[in-house]
Amino acid sequence: MVYSKSYSVKDIVPGMTISKPVLGNKGRVLLGEGIILSERIIDQLVNWGIQQIDIQEINQTVAAHVEDLMECVRQTKENYEGTLDSLKTYFEQTRRYKKLSVQSLRDLADNSILQLVNTSGIISYLLMLERKDDYTFHHSLNVSILAGVLGKWLGITSQELNDLILAGLMHDAGKALVDINILNKPEKLSGKETEIMQYHPVFGYELLKDSKELPETVRLGVLQHHERMDGSGYPLKLSGGQIHYFGKVIAIVDIYDAMTSDRVYKTKADPFSVIETLASEMFGKIDAEFCSVFLQNISNYLTGKFLRLTDGRVAEVVYYDNVSYSRPVIRTGDNEFIDLNKNKVIGISEVIDV
Structure with a gap:
């Protein structure tokens, strides 16, 4: 059975899943439910001054959990x-x-x-x-x-x-x-x-x-x-x-x-290409404030997903820097970390796991 448990932000670790939306001072949703925590997201929570967060807890066998998900x-x-x-x-x-x-x-x-x-x-x-x-x-x-x-x-x-x-x-x-x-x-x-x-x-x-x-x-x-x-x-x-x-x-x-x-x-198009297009439209075409909230939350959902790179390798999205949501830092199968925002030679050909 999946249930919700409140954690202090100082006690959470990457890989945990948010069970209830994280709200800001004015009631705006900073992070939606279902997002898997990464180091970057945890750092954001600290910067926002969030002290408590609700996390999914699983009290069952793996097989039963998979059955519930299905x-x-x-x-x-x-x-x-x-x-x-x-x-x-x-x-x-x-x-x-x-x-x-x-x-x-x-x-x-x-x-x-x-x-x-x-x-x-x-x-x-x-x-x-x-x-x-x-x-x-x-x-x-x-x-x-x-x-x-x-x-x-x-x-x-x-x-x-x-x-x-x-x-x-x-x-x-x-x-x-x-x-x-x-x-x-x-x-x-x-x-x-x-x-x-x-x-x-x-x-x-x-x-x-x-x-x-x-x-x-x-x-x-x-x-x-x-x-x-x-x-x-x-x-x-x-x-x-x-x-x-x-x-x-x-x-x-x-x-x-x-x-x-x-x-x-x-x-x-793959989600990262779409994010890049929206980011380019933010200043002049579409509302920058609304779009930044959308891009931040969409990118959080893509953290931990697997990509196929233009060189054929498969890599995992680890986190994003503060420059670009469309070119994250990734980790390849041989444990190499690559910042795609700095390495322009390698691109994303498709998202394998969304």
Whole structure:
């Protein structure tokens, strides 16, 4: 059986697993549950002034523990796939009747998706998913989950968190009104097709504008998720403070999920390449504060994972320096430590264990 035990930070050691979120002074999540502690993370806890932390304790045989983990994965898979099937039905009805079943999606967000948001290890689960088919539905569900996870890391709670999850779920609902041939076109879109596709946030907003039960924040998240801090986004070319924070949150996780997904015309990128892209977008394109929280937490989930390097060797992620989350310090099979931020010759070809 797995249970939680409170430890003094001075007594914790690398390899322990966090059982409850570690909160900062303002209630913001500094570290999520399910993260395996490394030396770097322990140093961060000390620097943050955290004195107590809740750790997973296992009181059972290894075989029984593995069985529990497999059951957890099975339940997560069942919940995810059931939610995905419901989402397909609602979005197909939207395409057919040009009307969105807002209450059905609200029920989905408040129950099944919130449960997935609160599932330990959900970040790793999403990275393991094979999803070459039905990209639009997978993407809408994943963005909803990731928006909720990032919202928790930012300290968003209660109804506001539920609204953010719903906005993430419906962020691409306007694509149901885009011609299916444009939506599923495997080649590069023409200029006119791109213009139509970039109008999907407006289509989504139009679908929601008469839903009086929805707060305006949800509609703004749908309308603004492709806006950028420097005004280079679409559809309204908003910038900085003109963009609601729901739009800023969804923008970050939208990029992350799109890049870590297999598409008909594109193989998914490894998480470190995605982290590098997000880091480069942080100053000018996407909200730097929100993105730094996201990158820090995502990188913590990748500590202890195994990579295949461009020279063919397999190595373990040991920790990150303060310069780059995309090029960690690694340990190879022959116990050689390599700082990839200093050694630019070696790169990461794939993540073997996520």
